[in-house]
Structure formats: C-alpha cells, structure tokens
Amino acid sequence: MSEELRSVILFDTRTQQKRPFEPQQPGKVLMYVCGVTVYDLTHIGHARVFVFFDVVQRFFRHLGYDLNFVRNHTDVDDKILKRADEKGVDPLELSARYIEELDRDMQALGVERATSEPKVSEHIDDIIEMNKALVDKGHAYEVDGDVYYRVESFEEYGKLSRRKLDDMEAGRSGRVDETKQKEHPFDFALWKKSDDDQLGWDSPWGRGRPGWHIECSVMSTKYLGPTLDIHGGGRDLIFPHHENEIAQSEAASGEAPFANYWMHVGMVNVAEKSEDGEDIVRKMSKSLGNFWTTRDVLGGYHPEAIRYFMHTTLYRKPITYAVENLEEATRRVQYLYTALKRIDETLQRAEYDSDENLPPDSRLADGFTDLVEGFMDRYEAALADDFNTPNALALIAEVARAINEATESDSAPSDALAHTLVLLRKHLVDAGSVLGLLERDPKTALDEIRDLRLKTMELDPKVIDEKVAARVQAREDKDWERADELRDELAEMGVEIMDSQQGTTWRLK
Ligand SMILES: [Zn+2]
Secondary structure (H helix, E strand, O other): OOOOOOOOEEEOOOOOEEEEOOOOOOOEEEEEEEEHHHHHHHHHHHHHHHHHHHHHHHHHHHHOOEHHHHEEEEEEHHHHHHHHHOOOOOHHHHHHHHHHHHHHHHHHHHOOOOOEEOOOOOOOHHHHHHHHHHHHHEEEEEOOEEEEEHHOOOOOOOOOOOOOHHHHHHOOOOOOOOOOOOOOOEEEEEEEEEOOOOOOOOOOOOEEEEOOOHHHHHHHHHOOOOEEEEEEEEHHHHHHHHHHHHHHHOOOOOOOOOOOEEEEOOOOEEEEOOOOOEEEEEOOOOOOOOOHHHHHHHHHHHHHHHHHHHOOOOOOOOEEEEHHHHHHHHHHHHHHHHHHHHHHHHHHHHOOOHHHHHHOOOOOOOOHHHHHHHHHHHHHHHHEOOHHHHHHHHHHHHHHHHHHOOOOOOOOOOOHHHHHHHHHHHHHHHHHHHHHOOOOOOOHHHHHHHHHHHHOOOOOHHHHHHHHHHHHHHHOOOHHHHHHHHHHHHHHEEEEEEOOOOEEEEEEH
16 A cells, blocks of 8 residues: 555444554455344434444545445344234245335435345355354354353453453343253353244254344354454444354454454433423333334434434434434534535636636635645544544534635635635535535535425425515515515514515525
C-alpha cells in the first residue's frame, strides 16, 4: 500500500479501553456482525445496530480500507419454529419472508448490503463439522441426540463479559435449563435433537438442528478466517451469545483471540408517561408493550431523520426514542437540505451550477479558508475517534450555518464566493454520505419530509392550497379581514404563509 491510511481508534468491549485499530493486514478489515433472528419484523433496536455498522462500513471505505463485512441471518431457531407452528407454515418459508421484510426496511433506511449475508440453513454441513471437531477435542459431548459445549473445558470462559463460572453458578437463578442432563448448568447446546415432525437434518448424533451460537463461529470462520479484526453486535449479545462464540471458535481453531476488537451498540429506551402522568424512560421491550418496529417508524419519519436521530448519541450509549427527538432530527435534516438548496439557488444566479464550470478565479471568499480547507480533516478525526457521530454532526452543522450566512443576499455571488460554495457543497455531501445523510436531491428530500409531516399531522395539501388561494383572492379584493382570518386558520393548522414578490408560498411550522 503506497499511501498511509488514517488510523482509527476503537473502544473494545473485552479490554474496556479505547485502542488504536490495528488490522491483521494493513489496509484490510475483516468484520463480522450478528444479524437478526428472522421470525418477525425488525424493531428500532435492530435498526440501530444495522445503521451503526453501516456507518462503520461506509467510513472504512471512505478512508480507503478494503473491508470484508459479513452479517448473518439466523433463519433456523426455536423462535422461528414456534412462530411457524402457530401460523401453520414451513419454518424456512417464514424465515425467508422475514429476510425479505428486513431487506425492505434496511434498504429504506439506506443501509448498504454487507459483503456476504450467509444463512444458517445453507451452512448445516459446516456446522456439523465444527461440532464434530469440538466433540473430538473434548470440548463438547452428546446426551441423547443433543450436543452440548463443555464450558469447564474452556479456561477463559467469561473473558468478554468479565464473569467467572464459579460466581455465575453461585448467583444463578431459574434462568438455566436444568431439565436436560448437562454436566454443568452453563453448558449450552451446539446441536438439538428434532422430533420427526420438526425441521431437522441428519447428523452423527441423529436428526436435529443447530443451537443458536454455533452458526456465528462457523460462518465467520468460513468467510473471514479464524481471527476477526472486528466483531460487532448489540450489547444484549455480549452474554451469553458472544461469550459462547469465543469459547466455540477458540476451542475449535486452537487460535486466539477469535476477535481483536469487540464493538457493541447500546440499547434503545422509550420516553413515556407513567400512570401518574410523569415523564419516564423505560427499556423498549415486547413484554412492556412499548415496542416500535422499524416499519412503524419509517411510516412517520423520513429515513434520514431516523438516521440523524441515531447519530445524535454515541453508539455505545443508550438512546431514547421520543417523538420530540425524532421531530428535532427531522428539523435538522430539513435545515441541512435547505442549505444545499440555497447553494444551488445562489450558484444558479452566477451560472455556476457545478464544479465543472467553476469560476476561473480559485480564491476563496474572505473568512472561509479554515472552514473549507480544514473541514474534512476535522470531520474524519471525529469519526476516527471511536465513531463519534455527535461530534461529526456538530461539524456538519457548522458548515450548514456558514452556508446560510453566505447565501443571505439575493444578489449574484462573487466568483470567490461561488467557488467557496461549490467546495462547501462538496464537503457537506461527502460528509453526509459517510453517515447516510444528504443522499437525495434537496428538492426531493424536502418534499418527502413535507409529505410525511402532512400525513402525520393529518393535513390534506389540497385543503391548504385552497385556503392559501382564497387568501390571495381576499387580498386582491382588499378584504383584509377575510385574509387575516384565513391566515389565522392556517396558522392554527400548523401552516405558515410567506408572501414575496414571486407570490405566496406556505410551509409547515
Ligand atoms: Zn452471533
């Protein structure tokens, strides 16, 4: 590699420290992220994990790294079997359907595809092979058609979640399944016996199906090798899922560590009213009924506003889902697109609509040199510091503010200002693309946001247009009282009208 790539600092869950990221091969990143068990629509907790690792993917590529990113689909699992049974459908048909639904939601959110998206059902032979290797090495044993991992055979069990088997055993509650004849209560299933009418495959231990954890060890090794540069997922997966992945992978390959850096995304909380009417924040969960699917949220908010909202909090921290937060994010995205639109309008007045017909004068407008020349370095530095998206958004806002100030005048810009605006526009778009923002044409995005807001405010644009037209007529008729009445009615609906020489337009407040 001829040029030095910018280095990135990551917070590693295992060592609980921020460390400079050193990939095994310079310039190459091997990343595995746990996907979703596909038996229902995704919720915004899943969406947060997908959007975050989408930013990781986009940023490494932006910096010039060669990224190989694997994200799996858990399409064989007891939750899927149960749901398929309830619905009377084939389990693999059910999971295939929810993979499609997942793809639809993530595509709507602008989440880019991973390099590989393998499924459990297509890796059964590989899973049986790894299970056999674990049994042969004494790390696993069979009991009546089930195969269990022997946690006591792996000395470092607990090293990711910083637990010790002895302490866990002392503190365990009824959460451990003790109906099976396991050697140790924390031994976990690598293979589960299937009844004749259940989904299953033939194996050395009889007909059965994989346990949950083994798939990630198998698929990550198959596509990326025994040692990952980065392993990611939601915080809720640290224990037992990721702990078990380490135990399986390191015992099977004899190589450690399984992953050099562990990155975990925080949970989503929900702002609610308590029974006494107080504002409270609770963990989002199905059992509490405060549950938001990605589909629900996309029905009410613009995809880039949802992403903006997620970027306002550092990925490791919990984030609070609240209507006000989504509305504020919507206003911020509107503000950024308005800045782009104003650049376009200003450049049109100077007849410079792109950098191809830039003014020959390459000077920058006074006072902009630092912003124009220093922006990308500061922006990359913010994200290279453990993906600090709140700081990255603050830098983007600084550019948008400068654009708004520079485009206040209605007159044609000087050559130096036109040049400056072209460069600032490029900065905003390049910076936005790393976060999955500003990926649309400004007019399209502003219209989409307006239409969604009209829908959630239950307003019909036709009714607004009619009232606006009636007010224009009233003003022409010099019926000022009626004109004011109509303006007040519109204001009541949340619509603001703006009169200018070009005519009367309206916007949502
Ligand atoms: Zn996993």
